[in-house]
Amino acid sequence: MLSVEFLLNAITLGSLCALLALGLVIVYGILKLVNFAYGELIMITGYTLYLLNTSLQLPWLVMALAGVLVAMFTSYSTELVAFRPVRTKSLTAMLITSFAVSTLLQNAALLLISPRARAVPLPKLFSASLTVMGIAIPWRNILTVVTSLVLLIALTVLLKKTILGIALRAAADNFRMTRLMGVPANVVISSAFVISGLLAGIVGLFWVGRTASVTPTIGGGPLLIAFVATVIGGMNSLVGAVVGGYIYGVIFSFLGVMLPQTLLDYREAFMFLVVILILLFRPEGLIRGAGTGERVG
Amino acid sequence: MSDCRSENSKADELVIQNVTKNFAGLRALDSVSLTLKRGEILGLIGPNGSGKTTLINVITGLLPLDGGRVFIGEVEITNKPPYEIARAGLGRTFQTIRLFRELTVMENVEVAAVSMGCSRKEAKRRALLAIEELGLEDWIGRLAGELPYGLERRVEIARAFALQPSFLLLDEPAAGLNEEESDQLLDMLAPIPERKGLGLLIVDHDMRLIMRLCHRLHVLSYGRTIGEGTPDEVRRIPQVIEAYLGKTAVGG
Incomplete structure (x- = not known):
């Protein structure tokens, strides 16, 4: 039962979940804001692919790059236009603002494009498989895992070795203090949103690749996954988010194999049951970060 | 920016003029003035609640001032945001x-x-x-x-x-340290202001540290200045003895 295929599927899903969770937490760590408009970044990546494909029909890689850039830019703009003006107000104001941004983006897609699913172009490689020792491994899975690893390593280097990275980690640790020391708050926050957009955009490519289509509400699922993964891993730690993401992937894949056919529809309910159990024993998540929980304006 | 010095690193004085701060009906600081020169160590002392930390908080922009002005050299930093004040060359630590x-x-x-x-x-x-x-x-x-x-x-x-920074405010650096650690800290801090041309202001309750380290003292009580001068001079001011040091300090 615990075959190589199972393991590969679990790691593939885990990689996506880890990136998703990381994108959510990198903003949460600094602003204590759970950005509910995060899922819409995935939607936007999907629609960028759709629109470019129907109009210009560029090579997939170019369109993918554009999709990710648009997600980064959207993330950056929402911070600038929507979150920055309410940053000094209450946390509730920011939270509700994020709901508003989410609704706005979804409705824009409904009105301007269509409530129905739209086809997204996929590279040929996504439907091909690599056969190793009699096991067919979909290229999509290999690409997901490799891209995630490269991205995680790149982010680690960024966070550990660069000035921006140290400032970002300091801000996630104690934003107030970071500001008092003269680190420009807006630059740090904007960077966090850009990185969040980058992660959502790249996950978006693989996410829409699963069904080869995009709908206005496609962001709901990944947002929930990111949220649950960060709750498992610990909201105050970037490492926790990654660990939580992989754990989510493994448990979810495991449930898919374990549950009898009749219960498979309830896979998510079982997933939440496991989460509740984890939280009973580790209410702060598996990895306790040093974040102060102190919010800033 | 290759040269990342504070903006006015040539300023030789931190000047606090008639600073006043009210908390609701309570006057926490009542027209306090003091000057911190580069290279010197100034001790800010006073009983609990006399306004020492409040003074540091208003100077560094953490709390708004109700009256008075603060300058680093010629540059006014009154009510500037904390990060600008930090960049202007005024650093601090926290209790x-x-x-x-x-x-x-x-x-x-x-x-x-x-x-x-x-x-x-x-x-x-x-x-x-x-x-x-x-x-x-x-x-x-x-x-x-x-x-x-x-x-x-x-x-x-x-x-x-x-x-x-050109000027550094240390809020109770010896709080929670034992005698040995406090002595180590003293040995480390003592030579630095002169060597770096740094003006150091220290708030602390550890009188042993304050008396041995500081060149000058400024004494607050109920938000007012009740004495200033060298440690020896300050020990002899009657109000200071009464308000803070206690009668035993007169002899030693």
């Missing part, structure tokens, strides 16, 4: 330590230098210098959250040094 607990000692100090706009290389050089000054070389790679309390204090001071 409760606020280190970045998930960053290493080195990174904690580096963030400070980085925030002044230093290049990574320059930030490293500065951080190392500050770390050496406070004898933290052996702890460089450790997470700040794992350090013993006495060392956390020193990291905080090193971090403040890395900002290369």
Whole structure:
């Protein structure tokens, strides 16, 4: 039962979940804001692919790059236009603002494009498989895992070795203090949103690749996954988010194999049951970060 | 920015003029004036609740002023936001330590230098210098959250040094330290102001430290200045004896 295929599927899903969770937490760590408009970044990546494909029909890689850039830019703009003006107000104001941004983006897609699913172009490689020792491994899975690893390593280097990275980690640790020391708050926050957009955009490519289509509400699922993964891993730690993401992937894949056919529809309910159990024993998540929980304006 | 010095590093005085601060009906600071020169160590003392920390908080922009003005040299910093004041060359530490607990000692100090706009290389050089000054070389790679309390204090001071301020306000640097740690801190701090041309203002309840370290003292009681001068002079002011030092201090 615990075959190589199972393991590969679990790691593939885990990689996506880890990136998703990381994108959510990198903003949460600094602003204590759970950005509910995060899922819409995935939607936007999907629609960028759709629109470019129907109009210009560029090579997939170019369109993918554009999709990710648009997600980064959207993330950056929402911070600038929507979150920055309410940053000094209450946390509730920011939270509700994020709901508003989410609704706005979804409705824009409904009105301007269509409530129905739209086809997204996929590279040929996504439907091909690599056969190793009699096991067919979909290229999509290999690409997901490799891209995630490269991205995680790149982010680690960024966070550990660069000035921006140290400032970002300091801000996630104690934003107030970071500001008092003269680190420009807006630059740090904007960077966090850009990185969040980058992660959502790249996950978006693989996410829409699963069904080869995009709908206005496609962001709901990944947002929930990111949220649950960060709750498992610990909201105050970037490492926790990654660990939580992989754990989510493994448990979810495991449930898919374990549950009898009749219960498979309830896979998510079982997933939440496991989460509740984890939280009973580790209410702060598996990895306790040093974040102060102190919010800033 | 290759030159990441504070903007007016030539200023030779921090001037506080008639500073007043009210909390609702309570006058926490009542027209307090003092001058901190570069190279000197000034002790700010007074009983609990006399307004010492409030004074530091209004000077560094953490609390708005209700009256009075603050200057670094010619530059007015009254009611500027804290980060601008930090960049203008006025650093501080806090009564409760606020280190970045998930960053290493080195990174904690580096963030400070980085925030002044230093290049990574320059930030490293500065951080190392500050770390050496406070004898933290052996702890460089450790997470700040794992350090013993006495060392956390020193990291905080090193971090403040890395900002290369012209003036530095230390809020109870010896709080929670035992006698030995307090003596070590004294030995480290004493030579620095003269060597770096730094004006150091220290608030502390550890009178042993204050009396041995400070060149001048400024005494507050109920938000008013009740005395200033050298430690020896201050000990002889009757109001100070009454309000703070206690009668036993007259003899020794």
